[in-house]
Amino acid sequence: MGINSNRVEHFSDPSCPEATVTMPPPLELHRVCLPPHKTTLQKFRDRVSEIFFPDDPLHRFKNQTWIRKLVLGLQFFFPVFQWGPSYGLNLLRSDIISGLTIASLAIPQGISYAKLANLPPIIGLYSSFVPPLIYSVLGSSRHLGVGPVSIASLVMGTMLSETVSYSEQPILYLQLAFTATFFAGVFQASLGLLRLGFIIDFLSKATLVGFMAGAAIIVSLQQLKGLLGIVHFTSKMQIVPVLLSVFRQKNEWSWQTIVMGTSFLVFLLTARKISMRKPKLFWISAAAPLTSVILSTILVYLLRSKLHGVSTIGHLPKGLNPPSSNMLYFCGPFLGVAIKTGLITGILSLTEGIAVGRTFAALKNYQVDGNKEMMAIGLMNMAGSCSSCYVTTGSFSRSAVNYNAGAQTVVSNVIMAATVLVTLLFLMPLFSYTPSFILAAIIITAVIGLIDYQAAIRLWKVDKLDFVACLCSFLGVLFISVPLGLAIAVGVSVFKILLHVTRPNTVVLGNIPGTQIYQNLSRYREASRVPSFLILAVESPIYFANSTYLQERILRWVREEEERVDSNKESAMKCIILDMTAVTAIDTSGIDTICELRKMLEKRSLQFVLANPVGTVMEKLHQSNVLQSFGLNGLYLTVGEAVADISSPWKANP
């Protein structure tokens, strides 16, 4: 297709009648180009660089001196060298305030979440000491509040309890918990190192909404054990056994526990509600847990002779984290359980930590490198497993309090760790009378916020398939199990992608008069059909998964058009144009389909042309020698040019 001759367009202008000149309309056609030639190796290199380095992380290093590159490299791996030199007293002031605020949340949450994972409560405090320190050196998010989280604690407790009982074999259970944490850290750091971070993108937000809601309900129902004072409780995690366990053990309900527990729960929920209504009073919901712990401890201490059947935390050892690398369990029958638990808790905690980091980075308009964060969180967990900590990450509640309290850098985590240190060294005896029901109340208040029904409603309104994924995730967690519920939800999400590819949209295009614009006929009233032409657009790549369908569908469009033309006595169809703008890729099955369509339509004396193929599609058509069969006038740059070029001989010789 070359340039035949220039075309000059004149539209009639009522205000300037002498400008209307009727000229013969010659055509200006543009040639459809192949993309610039690249060798297979170049293409492979480009593809790998797009997959693994989409943000071009080395762009800062260009055109720099050696020393600068060294400094940039050091800052890249240890972000502390980036903000460290510019740290000042005003930043320190903000960080101290926020650090103390999140510490008041960290202490009760740490104790509660460790109990959620069936671990000794002191482990929760250890996990709020070492991991934040590691993160402050390696992490890039300025507002992330690091420590144990409810979902990962729940999942760890569930999965380990299926095989090992924490009451009968506490040492083995602890070993497996640390080993699972180690493997979680290894997995997270590998994902970051190999730049495979996009894997966690498959846990879409819709999936997580359902998953978190289901897990929150399970956790809350399980806390009824602590709130009602039940001793014998199921260790299962599905909703039916838990509800049965609650209502069958009515004889074990302790009214004192119920009364006190419920009142503190109401207090905590009210504090949370106040903070949600008036964001400036965030410190109320931040201070409420620690206040409740202190008040309830005092209450139980004063009434200790009268209260029977109120279980307390018990004695907590003083002192720093003991090293635990000797407790890591690398050979034996339970290694598989530890690895599996580590994998699932690793993925979940990573997803939460990255999502929280990105949320607050977007609010304050800075970027967080996902892969770097994964390495930081992974190394944090690996180091934690060797110092008596279990799986930690950036928790949403803690980070929100951190952000609202005005944190400026990660030093707020350091301040929090220091406060926890002081607690560990000196304040441990104060917790011996802390009742279990307060921990249950704190957990319930914390997870209630994970039930985001507004997000679910929005999903229903906007995208029904996303809502189905959310629902599958929710029901799967409630009725089957946590890992399977997640797997089902990911499966539904992948199925959505495959369904869109397997049954793509095909539309008939019409011309908007007076323009070269071709749009969907059923959508734009002003678009009208072009006589003797059938213009189709396929809205998806043409793959093995949909090539048979597309062939049948296009033939059906042809048949329906023939019937319509017959019944309306219009001019017979002569040419079918396939608009390939949205056909973003093609494979060998797709190429075969296009060839077969051309042959079939040729047997019916119908011309079949392609318009606007994208670069890769054009290349594959060329390499498979299909272009030759289409010939010079089978490929056009736009639908408009195709219509003009093909219909011009008809107008010349009607």
Added chain:
Amino acid sequence: MGINSNRVEHFSDPSCPEATVTMPPPLELHRVCLPPHKTTLQKFRDRVSEIFFPDDPLHRFKNQTWIRKLVLGLQFFFPVFQWGPSYGLNLLRSDIISGLTIASLAIPQGISYAKLANLPPIIGLYSSFVPPLIYSVLGSSRHLGVGPVSIASLVMGTMLSETVSYSEQPILYLQLAFTATFFAGVFQASLGLLRLGFIIDFLSKATLVGFMAGAAIIVSLQQLKGLLGIVHFTSKMQIVPVLLSVFRQKNEWSWQTIVMGTSFLVFLLTARKISMRKPKLFWISAAAPLTSVILSTILVYLLRSKLHGVSTIGHLPKGLNPPSSNMLYFCGPFLGVAIKTGLITGILSLTEGIAVGRTFAALKNYQVDGNKEMMAIGLMNMAGSCSSCYVTTGSFSRSAVNYNAGAQTVVSNVIMAATVLVTLLFLMPLFSYTPSFILAAIIITAVIGLIDYQAAIRLWKVDKLDFVACLCSFLGVLFISVPLGLAIAVGVSVFKILLHVTRPNTVVLGNIPGTQIYQNLSRYREASRVPSFLILAVESPIYFANSTYLQERILRWVREEEERVDSNKESAMKCIILDMTAVTAIDTSGIDTICELRKMLEKRSLQFVLANPVGTVMEKLHQSNVLQSFGLNGLYLTVGEAVADISSPWKANP
């Protein structure tokens, strides 16, 4: 966006100078429409009808009388009523010739393939009698030659032999084979009934090329047992055990078997080569197997006193298929094996049968309804399992011979069945001296044709990922196992789809001067950037799987454009246009990404607009209230209109 005022375009025409009039360029903008409103139920119904009834099978029934609808319905379910009334003597003549031709192929192939499945050879003959008769009533393909096939026989033999030994428990083995055939039939008929036929589209041609080649190599190597006369042979199906078994049992090699087997093998391969070079001599390769069977039987009979160690088929019982519904095994420890085997052989035989049917239908320009064929093949197998037949389908070699011999309708299958009937009733004693090596030679000749290295080379040239899928399938079958090799290949194909979605192409567009065409800058030399604009196109739906990547990538494009503009001292970038023509779908994660991009770019004082969103995307943007944040001038019908509208105030007030 309404219509501001009409624009009149004048291009300078050197041949008509007085026609050049300079007018102020007002703009004609078109409004971006929402698609026509449909309720959720309507949308669901449309979607279901597209997924399950893409070819609108009931279109023939429209506007017909009751009696006509009844006749059409009868013809739909029993195609024999369609071609039956117009059957004539000339058609019968062609069908008799082709029927006899394929019978001469069916008899040796049936016996050989049954041995491949470790079944008594007579089962192969039974399977060439009843199934073709059933197919001739229900099937729609006019050229399909029905009977046992090599791949399904191989897979059945492999999978059943893993659990049950055919030499030690022959009755149980036979029971499981019939049960597997029954389940294969049930599965195939259900796929057809539920119109889930698109599932077999996931076995792409690339996958099957590798799979068939690997299976053919395994089958050929296994036939070395028969050709070399080895008695003790491995029952494993991977290439390494088979090769070891061949070369370790050198002491069992029988030179007589080797000499005779190799000569007949050479004869058969030569006949095949001749038929390939000169297609008119197809009858040579059709008659060669039966000729070899007759010649070798005569040879072994004449030399029977001198030939020791040449194993023969042995005694074959006379008579028709005995009923075998009592042999179906529905409860017991091996039911799982039977179901699994039935599933896999069902899928494989279905894929082959449908592919063969479609190939020949395309050659003769008629349509084969995939789902109807699946039901026919399924019912054929179900009936076969109750009459001592095992898994059958349309085989490629038999159908090719059928087509070349001039078959006109399925009556050729009836003629073939009649010939097999005569053989079963009268000619069985003739086969008692038929040696095993001839069956091995026949099998090797038959499967050699499945190794399509030219297709593999073409895959490498056109689509490297398709070649990788082919290679994975090939190596998986050779080294791991047949079902796993297939599963790996399907996994690679699905991975290809996910990779394209997870890392889509993004390109920068430029204007081809003098037109409203915007094309990829790196591909079209004549396209040039528009000053102050950055025009990006995303070539994929915006899903959860790629929204984070797209956000980073677009921000990287913005950063690189800013650097380029700075270094080239061009006019600063003010507006980013995202061409959404190829964004064929969006979900909630994608919508969130677009919102976040808009906010981030707004903070940098950059305008962000969308151009040409497809119907579903527009609808979701509307339902999620994102359109309101974009406002009236954030959405345009084409890139050209966006550029013209946004840059007009700049020209007015530079």
